[in-house]
Amino acid sequence: MSFFDAFPKLPPSPEPRRERRRPWHQRDHVLPASVPGDALVVRTEAAAVWVGALRAYPNGFAFILRAVRREAPGGGARQGRPFPDPWPDPFRSADRNTGLRLGIQYADGRRAATGEGIGRSLVAPAGPEDIWMLEGGGSGNELTWQSEFWVSPLPPEGPVILVGVWPDAGASEQRAELDGTAIRAAAARAVELWPEDEYVDDRPGYTFGTLVVGGPDEDDDPVAE
Numbered sequence: 149m150s151f152f153d154a155f156p157k158l159p160p161s162p163e164p165r166r167e168r169r170r171p172w173h174q175r176d177h178v179l180p181a182s183v184p185g186d187a188l189v190v191r192t193e194a195a196a197v198w199v200g201a202l203r204a205y206p207n208g209f210a211f212i213l214r215a216v217r218r219e220a221p222g223g224g225a226r227q228g229r230p231f232p233d234p235w236p237d238p239f240r241s242a243d244r245n246t247g248l249r250l251g252i253q254y255a256d257g258r259r260a261a262t263g264e265g266i267g268r269s270l271v272a273p274a275g276p277e278d279i280w281m282l283e284g285g286g287s288g289n290e291l292t293w294q295s296e297f298w299v300s301p302l303p304p305e306g307p308v309i310l311v312g313v314w315p316d317a318g319a320s321e322q323r324a325e326l327d328g329t330a331i332r333a334a335a336a337r338a339v340e341l342w343p344e345d346e347y348v349d350d351r352p353g354y355t356f357g358t359l360v361v362g363g364p365d366e367d368d369d370p371v372a373e
Contacts, residue, residue, distance in 0.1 A: 173207075174282075174298050177344050180205050181337035187324035189250070189310045194218040195317035197248065199310060202326070204334035208280075208300030215248055217317050220290035238293050238314065246315035252281060252299060255306030255328055260299075277301065302335055303328035 186200030194217060201212040215238045238248040251261035260279035279299065286295030308326040313319060 174210070174300070175205050175207060175340075175344065177341050178205050179339040179341060180210065181334040181339075183209065183327075183331050183334040185327055185330060187310055187326055189312035189324045190215075190248075190314055190317075190319045190322050192317065192319045195314055195319050197250075197312050197314065197319075199324070199326070202331065202334075204302070204331050205338050206302075206335055206340075208298060208302055209331050209335070210296065210298050213250065213286075213295045213297055215288075215293040215295075215314070217291055221316065238316070248314040248316070249312070250281075250297075251311035252279060253309040253311070254279065254303045255308070256304050261311070302332055305329040305332060 180203035183202035183204050185202065186198065188196065188198055190197035196216045198214045198216075199211050200214075203210045217238075249262050251259065253259040258277070258279050260281045262281065262283065279301075282298045284296040284298060286293055288294055306328050308328045308331070310324045310326065311321060312324075313321040
């Protein structure tokens with residue numbers, strides 16, 4: 149008898165549910181093209197949030213977000229454990245209102261923003277042209293955190309405005325820009341390797357998202373200084 153036979157066995161994994169691929173899904177069959185440029189979205193004496201390593205696809209773009217703070221939360225010492233308590237994800241906060249938030253706005257006024265906490269349920273865009281912004285997960289410690297983001301659809305030509313706020317780190321709302329024209333130009337260089345699968349596996353809980361969708365609002369322009 150095997151050593152592990154004495155322990156209870158886990159139930160089999162449920163069969164993945166197949167759903168038709170949506171226009172905003174990231175394309176696994178495409179090699180992206182690199183986009184020049186990066187942005188320092190938040191910068192204070194004690195914290196910074198950088199966005200860079202942009203890659204363009206035919207239906208959107210991906211980037212790396214790196215959040216850095218000078219001191220651990222509360223001024224405490226950095227924890228050496230691989231799984232510190234509390235978990236240092238900057239998108240979380242004790243009262244769910246003071247963590248890092250990232251917003252994006254296209255030149256035509258469409259906008260989206262992360263919610264509070266990495267574990268929020270995914271919310272699909274209301275229409276095919278609404279912005280979908282998905283965090284694919286991240287890792288780090290009390291001083292640094294790095295996440296991968298996916299944004300769809302492609303922006304129109306013109307500036308892509310990034311808005312960041314991080315109350316936990318003493319950072320009020322700040323803005324930076326990416327070049328939507330350069331992102332679109334790079335997307336034309338992406339390489340489709342083979343025909344796309346019409347369906348994808350839908351496994352709730354296997355991906356993480358922090359999404360709040362919003363459309364153009366003539367009475368509230370977040371880009372205006």
